[in-house]
Amino acid sequence: MRKIGIIGLGHVGAALAYTLVTKGIADELVLIDRNDQVAHGEKLDLEDTQAGLTTHTQIIIQDYWQLRDADIVVIAAGNISIFDSGVNIQQAELRVASQIIAEAAPQIMLSGFNGILLNITNPCDVSTTYLQRLTNLPHQQVLGTGTLLDTMRMRRAIAEELSISPKDVSGYTLGAHRKAQFTAWSTITVGTQPIKHALAQHCTDLVALEKAIHDRAWQIIDGKGFSSYGIAGATITLIQAIYSDAHVTLPVSSWNTDHQLYIGQPTMIGRTGALRVVDIDLPQEEQAAFNHSASYIQQNLDLMVASSPQ
Incomplete structure (x- = not known):
């Protein structure tokens, strides 16, 4: 049942x-x-x-x-x-x-x-x-749900840029959902090809593409007043991974032992929830972005605790 x-x-x-x-x-x-x-x-x-x-x-x-x-x-x-x-x-x-x-x-x-x-x-x-x-x-x-929806949006944007299926795009958006998230370009591949090689062939502006990915949610909210289907779909993906004991890696908000808080990171999902965080070797600038996200979350957590009715 x-x-x-x-x-x-x-x-x-x-x-x-x-x-x-x-x-x-x-x-x-x-x-x-x-x-x-x-x-x-x-x-x-x-x-x-x-x-x-x-x-x-x-x-x-x-x-x-x-x-x-x-x-x-x-x-x-x-x-x-x-x-x-x-x-x-x-x-x-x-x-x-x-x-x-x-x-x-x-x-x-x-x-x-x-x-x-x-x-x-x-x-x-x-x-x-x-x-x-x-x-x-x-x-x-x-x-x-963390950066699962953001990753879905990133894959869709890259697929649209390259005229391919989003299923052919691998990699993650990481960090704090929305405000301090970042595209981990080092993790992204198209088939077996690193993303920067694939986009270079199309003369893609990476800065403009990242902005388009980040602004997607606000475009939806500006248009219909809220966003709902994307995040509901992402949650369904997570629920099905739990029920099927999929052992699939998804970029959800899970516990980070180094920073002692929840943050969007690759996490293996199964029947009991987060089975383990999947370690990835980020280059220095992306690791700095991840650490900045953690600091952003901590600052806002302190504010949330301070404003709590308890």
Whole structure:
């Protein structure tokens, strides 16, 4: 029996729930939101969706106790309105995230939950670190989506530039999701060819390409007011890797022992969560960028703790 919980039914949580149901990935789905009407509406809508499917998912709402035997719980709560509020977005995001985690973590653990926690809530790496701290679950059982979506965007952009399939592009975007992420060019290959050789043949401007990769999320938000499908798809990839015990390496937010926090790094994923961090030998400038990302996360973690309601 595959049981998944989702806390937060905004654009991302709803897209994730819809995908889990239509792909038949979950046998039971527990939906929790601060707004009872939203949770009830999503339940009804998802039940209607199943009328034409060959699979069935039992939908349960607004019951933290039901998380006690869940395999995976996803934290997808947030407040997109801060982007239109005119306030300091970084401070507002930290405050909102700290409130969400401080409210949800105790209730999750009171249920007896001992599965895998997946965090989407931004700032992802900071929130994932704080979530693990409050739940005290083993590090391997707490993960953030990290730079998985950013890596997907990078591969898509390179594939588009070279007119090839994204599946032919390997490599990672690493570091702190969004603000301090970076493309680890040294890890990227097209087939067996180093990426810089492939792009040089197309006279590609690497600086412009990296900016396009980084700006992709903001283009989506500017267009539709939020982003949802990409991150929901990335989360599905992570969930399926867990359920299938895939032992696949994904650039998710996992525990870094050197920096003592969560950060986007290549991590082998299996049935019990993060099996191990996959070490890669970064050149000096990329290692410096990784260390800068860790410092950025730590600074914001300190601010999150300071703003926490606890």
